Amino acid sequence: MELPRRRKECLEKVVALYRKSGLPVHYASIAKVLGVTKWSAYEMLRKLEKEGFLASEYAVNSEERFPGRSMVFFRPTAQALKLIETEENNLHSGTTWEQLRSRLLHLCTLGNPKAITEELISNLGNGSDVEHPFFTSAYVLSLLVVYLRNLSHKSIAFIEELLRQTAEADKGLSIFAGVVIGSVLKTAAQFPLATQLVQYVGQLQAALGRIGAEDAERLRQFLLEALSRVLHSHSPQAKSSPTV
Secondary structure, eight states: OOOOHHHHHHHHHHHHHHHHHSSOEEHHHHHHHHTSOHHHHHHHHHHHHHTTSEEEEEEOOTTSSSOOSOEEEEEEOHHHHHHHHHHHHHHHHSHHHHHHHHHHHHHTTOSOHHHHHHHHHHHHHHOTTOSSHHHHHHHHHHHHHHHHTTSOHHHHHHHHHHHHHOSSHHHHHHHHHHHHHHHHHTSGGGHHHHHHHHHHHHHHHHHHTTSOHHHHHHHHHHHHHHHHHHHHHHSHHHHHOOOO
């Protein structure tokens, strides 16, 4: 069954929250992560329930300061879990991500940053390859890596270690994006560039809000490898190695 985009996004968030806590999800939590009203979230959840993707149950909300009457919560059904797992397997087990990952890693270290930037921005603009938030995130992160190539080896190494040490992958990716914006803002001449980057970081944040913890970790590992390659290309040994 093909779900409308917004309802599918809603289901993905329910599954992600359920996987994280192991508990049924209240519609207020979904409203918050989707940026919609509680009523809109409730309506989408009820529709998903009618379609067999969710099951509702009533319980007292333990997070309330003064818990009283019971509230309705939603739990993904086996049908929902199967749908999401199938899509995740199709995304990661096929050649699509592996091919894109190899291509982006290659682009991150090519010699013409301007041309690479233009290609990445073009892909972000025309929508090819980036319909899924996972792919959008990968493109934006690659774009940010290209901008970071102007920094010193020491600075990039610090950023790589910061990303590696952050406990939650999605927070690490957000911190990385903020560091890039901050480094660009240090130079007044690059203010227009920073303004442009803020737009893409906004896309990244929206995309990260639509993916699960496993996908965020995959993106962190991709980003760490990209930074490692950039560090290698910045190293004195790499620059002084004779060509064969």
